Amino acid sequence: MTDWLKVYAPATIANIGPGFDVLACALKEPAGDYVWARKRERPGVEILQILGDFGQLSYDVNKNTAGYAAQETMARYPGAAGVELKILKNELVPLGSGLGTSASSAAAAAYATALLYDARLNGDPSLERTVKKELVPICARAERIGITTSVPGVQVAQAEHSDNVAAALLGGFVLSNKRYAMELGTIPALQFTVFNPYKQLNRETNTYEPYAIRTAHARAALPYMVRLADAVTTLGHLGQLVYAIQTQNMHLFGAAIHDALVEPARAKKLMPWYQDVRRTALESGALGCALAGSGPSFFIVTPTMSPVLNGALIKTVNDALLAAGLEARVYTTPVDTAGARKV
DSSP, X not given: OOOOEEEEEOOEEEETTTEEEEEEEEBSSSXXXXXXXXXXXXXXXXXXXXXXXTXXXXXXXXXXXXXXXXXXXXXXXXXXXXXXXXXXXXXXXOTTSSSOHHHHHHHHHHHHHHXXXXXXXXXXXXXXXXXXXXXXXXXXXXXXXXXXXXETXXXXXXXXXXXXXXXXXXXXXXXEOSSOEEEEEOOTTOOEEEEEEEEEEETTTTEEEEOOOOHHHHHHTSOSSOXXXXXXXXXXXXXXXXXXXXXXXXXXXXXXXXXXXXXHHHHHHHOTTHHHHHHHHHHTTOSEEEESTTSSOEEEEOSOOOHHHHHHHHHHHHHHHHHTTEEEEXXXXXXXXXXXXXX
16 A cells, blocks of 8 residues: 645635636635545545544535546546545635635645556646646536535525635636636735634534535526626626736736626625725725625735735724624735645
């Protein structure tokens, strides 16, 4: 039996304002997920251990994004026998936080399996990006199984989107569709301040209640029809956002973080506190503010690296959250440019 191989994949922010299902980036903080993998002689994939998920994830490889990603990746290599996995989730980033937790473990498992069986990765480091891009559609299919396809009373299309997994695999900002991932690089000076909300202390149980939103519920909140003017506005902001990344213009980046289609609908139905908090952040000096993925986590972009000014802005946003009965873990973080990697 071979030795264990350890791979890390970062947490991510998807959608990024107007980039619904097509634009995402990887984060340095909060930490993403780790997957240990090794070959075995018996065929198939087996998950031996899952830590940090509080018993919420399945050991069935067809119901676990990491297991499914490893299984589909292994199928690419004729003669591959089997793989055993151990998964470590970041317990400070609960499932349903909007920070790409299922994408992170899928990306880590797929890349770990490729490292075990893809001869290209053992010889030419320059082929690493090529292999990772080939894994994007596999991981997108894997992440889809983590989405409940129906909510009571509402049918939700089983959407396959690759924005989170592409960023987790490749790092930096990535523009993607179902099969192709286009790397946009990063803005070196850019820092996100990410707020991961949770409900205040439950005095009966002496615990903090998680605030989680399942992707299926977030998709069920979307309108079936939108105004043409809102669609044009959002497309214009998406183009502006991509241009800002390419030209490394932080102020233009912040100004482009505006979504007239998806975010307002989700906030109205699932996060009624969000618009007030967002307004407070922008009025207090944030360059931009948007939900992370489908929420409830959100981020702000600040105009300065000054710890004093950033600290004051964070306090203002936290005060607005407290007024809504919420608290948040806060991470000030640059973009992770490495993506999935062996550690």
